[in-house]
Amino acid sequence: MEGPGGRAKPNARPDPHRSRPGSYVQLLKVNRERLVSQVKNAQCLLDNLIQNEYFSNEDAEIASQFHTRADKVRKIMDQVQSKGEEASEYFIYILEKVPDAYFDLQPWLKEIGYHPSPQMQNKSVVNTDPVSQYSEKIRHELCRDSKYITSYSEKEEMLLQETYIDSLMELVSDANENMGVVKCLGDLFDDNGVINAEGETVFIFGDAGVGKTVLLQKIQNLWARKELFTDAKFFFRFKCRTFSCFKKKETMSLKDLLFKYNCFPDGDQEDVFRYILRFPHTAIFTFDGFDEIHSDFDVTRIPEISSPFDSTHPVVLLMHLLSGKLLERSRKVLTARTGTQVQKNIVRKRVMLRGFTSENLQKYTKKFFKDEIFEQLVLNHLGANPNLCSLCSVPLFCWIIFKSYKHFHSMYDSYQLPKCAITLTDIFLLIVEVYINRSMKTSPLRRRTKSQAETFGACKDVLFALSRLAHNGIEKSHFVFGQDEVSFFLSDQDLQLGFLRTVDEYTGCADESTYEFFHLTLQSFLAAFFLVLDENASTFEMLKFFNQCSIPGTRQSSLYPIPCFRDRNTKKEDPFRNNEHLQFVNLFLCGLLSKPKESFLRHLVSTITIKKKRKVLRQYLFRGVKLHLKILPRTKEGEFNRVQAMPNFIWMLRCISETQSQKVGKLVARGICANYIKLTFCNAHSADCSALSFVICHLRKRLALELDNNNINDYGVKQLIPCFSKLTVVRLSVNQITDLGVKVLSEELTKYNILTFLGLYNNLITDVGAKYVSDIIEGCTKLKYLKIGCNKITSEGGKCLAHAIQKSKSIFDIGMWGNKIGDEGAKAFADALRNHPSLTNLSLACNGISTEGGESIAEALQHNTSLRILWLTENKLNDEVAERFAEMLKINRTLKNLWLIRNEITFDGALSFLEVLKENTAIEEICLHGNQIRPPDPNPLEEETRIIYY
Numbered sequence: 002m003e004g005p006g007g008r009a010k011p012n013a014r015p016d017p018h019r020s021r022p023g024s025y026v027q028l029l030k031v032n033r034e035r036l037v038s039q040v041k042n043a044q045c046l047l048d049n050l051i052q053n054e055y056f057s058n059e060d061a062e063i064a065s066q067f068h069t070r071a072d073k074v075r076k077i078m079d080q081v082q083s084k085g086e087e088a089s090e091y092f093i094y095i096l097e098k099v100p101d102a103y104f105d106l107q108p109w110l111k112e113i114g115y116h117p118s119p120q121m122q123n124k125s126v127v128n129t130d131p132v133s134q135y136s137e138k139i140r141h142e143l144c145r146d147s148k149y150i151t152s153y154s155e156k157e158e159m160l161l162q163e164t165y166i167d168s169l170m171e172l173v174s175d176a177n178e179n180m181g182v183v184k185c186l187g188d189l190f191d192d193n194g195v196i197n198a199e200g201e202t203v204f205i206f207g208d209a210g211v212g213k214t215v216l217l218q219k220i221q222n223l224w225a226r227k228e229l230f231t232d233a234k235f236f237f238r239f240k241c242r243t244f245s246c247f248k249k250k251e252t253m254s255l256k257d258l259l260f261k262y263n264c265f266p267d268g269d270q271e272d273v274f275r276y277i278l279r280f281p282h283t284a285i286f287t288f289d290g291f292d293e294i295h296s297d298f299d300v301t302r303i304p305e306i307s308s309p310f311d312s313t314h315p316v317v318l319l320m321h322l323l324s325g326k327l328l329e330r331s332r333k334v335l336t337a338r339t340g341t342q343v344q345k346n347i348v349r350k351r352v353m354l355r356g357f358t359s360e361n362l363q364k365y366t367k368k369f370f371k372d373e374i375f376e377q378l379v380l381n382h383l384g385a386n387p388n389l390c391s392l393c394s395v396p397l398f399c400w401i402i403f404k405s406y407k408h409f410h411s412m413y414d415s416y417q418l419p420k421c422a423i424t425l426t427d428i429f430l431l432i433v434e435v436y437i438n439r440s441m442k443t444s445p446l447r448r449r450t451k452s453q454a455e456t457f458g459a460c461k462d463v464l465f466a467l468s469r470l471a472h473n474g475i476e477k478s479h480f481v482f483g484q485d486e487v488s489f490f491l492s493d494q495d496l497q498l499g500f501l502r503t504v505d506e507y508t509g510c511a512d513e514s515t516y517e518f519f520h521l522t523l524q525s526f527l528a529a530f531f532l533v534l535d536e537n538a539s540t541f542e543m544l545k546f547f548n549q550c551s552i553p554g555t556r557q558s559s560l561y562p563i564p565c566f567r568d569r570n571t572k573k574e575d576p577f578r579n580n581e582h583l584q585f586v587n588l589f590l591c592g593l594l595s596k597p598k599e600s601f602l603r604h605l606v607s608t609i610t611i612k613k614k615r616k617v618l619r620q621y622l623f624r625g626v627k628l629h630l631k632i633l634p635r636t637k638e639g640e641f642n643r644v645q646a647m648p649n650f651i652w653m654l655r656c657i658s659e660t661q662s663q664k665v666g667k668l669v670a671r672g673i674c675a676n677y678i679k680l681t682f683c684n685a686h687s688a689d690c691s692a693l694s695f696v697i698c699h700l701r702k703r704l705a706l707e708l709d710n711n712n713i714n715d716y717g718v719k720q721l722i723p724c725f726s727k728l729t730v731v732r733l734s735v736n737q738i739t740d741l742g743v744k745v746l747s748e749e750l751t752k753y754n755i756l757t758f759l760g761l762y763n764n765l766i767t768d769v770g771a772k773y774v775s776d777i778i779e780g781c782t783k784l785k786y787l788k789i790g791c792n793k794i795t796s797e798g799g800k801c802l803a804h805a806i807q808k809s810k811s812i813f814d815i816g817m818w819g820n821k822i823g824d825e826g827a828k829a830f831a832d833a834l835r836n837h838p839s840l841t842n843l844s845l846a847c848n849g850i851s852t853e854g855g856e857s858i859a860e861a862l863q864h865n866t867s868l869r870i871l872w873l874t875e876n877k878l879n880d881e882v883a884e885r886f887a888e889m890l891k892i893n894r895t896l897k898n899l900w901l902i903r904n905e906i907t908f909d910g911a912l913s914f915l916e917v918l919k920e921n922t923a924i925e926e927i928c929l930h931g932n933q934i935r936p937p938d939p940n941p942l943e944e945e946t947r948i949i950y951y
């Protein structure tokens with residue numbers, strides 16, 4: 002075993018191609034103490050030295066006899082050196098091949114410029130390091146656990162790979178303004194869309210069933226299969242509801258939380274934990290359902306921990322992890338339902354999950370219905386029913402609808418998806434029916450119950466018991482049930498229905514099984530069902546959840562669900578209470594007590610009870626809506642009496658529409674005395690448009706409707722059809738609307754010719770849609786304002802719009818910022834401007850306009866007497882264009898504000914305005930900042946304050 006000769010050169014410059022280094026024996030000798038102190042894992046060395054026959058078992062035993070790690074390493078080094086150069090090199094080779102175990106020595110290996118000899122490169126090194134093994138174990142477990150979508154009992158049907166479809170993820174600011182989309186899941190961890198560089202948590206939020214849990218599962222699965230493209234070694238996943246299981250006095254250490262409630266290391270725990278503490282950026286955490294934490298103690302009373310080795314309540318650990326007080330720089334993803342507030346300073350990015358776009362929905366349909374004929378049939382149904390499509394944009398509802406369709410189709414060949422509007426209550430009744438039917442199919446007493454009422458009637462008792470359990474849980478914000486609680490209400494056979502599933506995640510909390518409803522929304526549905534079925538439920542009880550969902554503003558404290566993040570005066574309320582699940586109970590209550598459900602319910606509860614409950618609910622809704630509308634903030638602006646609605650207003654509309662009672666709709670419409678409803682940032686989605694229409698179509702007066710910054714998309718536009726005859730203002734900016742939606746707008750709005758304002762800023766409109774917008778401009782002869790900036794309109798679309806604008810005698814304000822109409826489009830706008838009778842404000846900012854387009858506009862303005870403000874910010878306009886504008890100002894006396902910010906104008910261009918301004922006193926400002934203006938000293942531009950260039 003003779004090694005290469007020569008002298009050791011421990012500090013030689015790195016030479017990656019070096020094949021004959023100095024003596025490795027020498028190298029070990031010279032660096033002995035450094036190696037002894039920094040080799041933390043002796044076992045991995047021994048394992049490999051034995052496997053490659055450098056050591057006999059006896060050699061290993063001798064080294065193992067030493068008690069301290071340092072002595073063991075010393076002995077191994079002695080033995081290796083005594084065995085010569087090859088063994089000594091192999092010792093170093095192991096250090097290089099297992100960086101997880103010998104991370105401290107990686108700089109040393111670089112220092113000595115270690116490059117394995119060809120002989121070494123053929124040797125194997127097994128990684129028996131506990132850190133690597135732990136990482137592999139987590140990967141293995143996650144791969145297994147994320148394989149199926151676990152929400153439902155029929156695992157075989159829900160392979161993640163075969164089910165998952167990307168859905169729309171938007172990066173949003175604190176004010177929920179769109180900041181772009183997340184294209185792939187790995188991007189969640191990049192620096193794009195960061196709103197707070199000090200924050201460490203990526204906060205993903207969205208409505209019930211929109212796919213937050215499944216999204217995390219997909220991230221877990223990608224990481225487990227090494228497809229997430231991160232260097233993370235560890236992945237810890239938590240369900241926030243787990244934290245509700247811990248008793249008030251329970252304490253644990255961070256190490257226990259990680260190892261006992263996730264994955265337990267087989268090797269030395271201490272080594273692994275030390276590694277995680279030392280390299281926290283190698284850990285990813287996911288915390289699902291922040292809204293589902295329920296805690297009945299005040300965390301503010303528990304002292305904060307300063308060391309990762311201290312024990313404290315698990316909720317405190319959670320909060321410290323999220324804020325970075327523990328394991329700073331680890332990556333965290335937190336999900337919650339929309340409306341759940343998380344303290345701003347812990348959030349790094351905010352991502353809003355919007356559900357399926359129409360394209361996603363098509364892909365999901367394809368995946369769900371493997372049979373092409375079937376798939377086409379469903380797509381046809383969807384195409385014919387925008388209400389159905391809207392519901393299907395929420396993946397959970399889509400799954401329920403498709404699942405029910407498949408099920409009923411297998412039972413009755415001619416089963417059709419509903420052609421008319423269906424409600425959420427219908428959907429949940431369907432899925433309950435599917436589950437009951439399924440269990441009956443396998444029962445020895447198999448019986449085909451045809452009507453829904455009969456099916457429910459046959460299971461009345463078990464449904465009652467299930468719904469009581471659900472209601473009990475909702476009352477106490479309990480979403481996890483212990484064995485005792487479940488056994489009290491249900492038999493083993495009842496559990497076979499599949500509404501409840503056992504969950505392993507909480508086994509740390511108790512020795513017995515724990516259960517949860519397969520989805521929280523189902524628990525809300527069954528809780529509402531209980532309120533309807535229970536003949537003894539008092540009015541107070543029935544309406545209790547409405548009261549608890551009181552209007553924001555009256556419950557300031559709910560803005561801070563976690564006590565340690567709240568101010569002290571507000572700590573009496575349940576810190577974790579999020580009321581969306583209660584809103585769902587209310588919604589389902591309205592649906593179940595609606596008139597069309599009366600005959601169905603008769604099989605389950607007496608007609609008198611139903612009627613009594615319906616009456617109480619209706620009265621409550623009338624009063625509640627009136628009160629709600631009264632307290633909303635109002636402003637008077639010109640002809641408009643504007644009311645700013647809150648997200649709760651959307652819930653109110655949803656409840657009213659769920660009643661399906663025209664009478665209720667009419668009454669509510671009568672209560673709306675404002676003529677401008679502003680519903681911006683209310684998280685309204687497409688299905689909410691049908692609820693809005695349900696009320697607005699009963700209005701006697703005309704209405705201005707502002708729905709900017711929601712998620713209504715093309716399906717929503719379709720569902721607004723019944724109310725376009727009433728709408729004078731239609732503001733749908735930032736709403737994912739495509740050309741299809743604009744087509745609908747053009748067909749409908751031109752029928753009534755009452756439109757004055759159309760807002761379509763920041764949607765997905767192309768030149769095709771621009772043609773439809775042109776039709777609206779031509780067809781709506783009262784249209785004054787058009788906001789269509791930040792779409793995908795190029796020169797063709799620009800020309801179309803400009804031609805229509807040229808013909809319009811009413812148009813006053815056009816916003817085209819951020820399209821790409823270029824010089825061709827600009828020339829068409831120049832034609833429109835020449836002699837235009839009414840156009841007063843025009844923005845063509847950020848449209849790729851250069852000399853040719855700029856000159857045409859300047860020339861056209863010589864013949865214009867209407868335009869007051871022109872924005873040409875962020876184009877490619879140069880000094881030539883500036884000179885043309887200066888010439889134009891010799892003639893034009895109406896233009897007041899000319900914005901040429903961030904173009905390519907130099908001092909010479911700016912100077913050309915100086916002379917003309919002596920004559921032109923009409924112009925108020927020419928904004929030139931952000932150009933390349935470097936004035937000399939003395940600066941002639943200083944005489945003219947209307948030229949703003951710095």
Ligand SMILES: Nc1ncnc2c1ncn2[C@@H]1O[C@H](COP(=O)(O)OP(=O)(O)OP(=O)(O)O)[C@@H](O)[C@H]1O
Pocket residue numbers: 150152164165166167168207208209210211212213214215216290337338365396397398400520521522
């Ligand atoms: N991206 C997706 N692709 C396919 N199916 C999905 C997707 N997202 C969700 N689903 C379906 O919707 C169901 C509900 O999703 P999930 O539980 O993730 O919703 P959630 O947003 O976590 O709801 P909640 O806030 O009520 O807990 C899933 O079980 C699955 O059937």
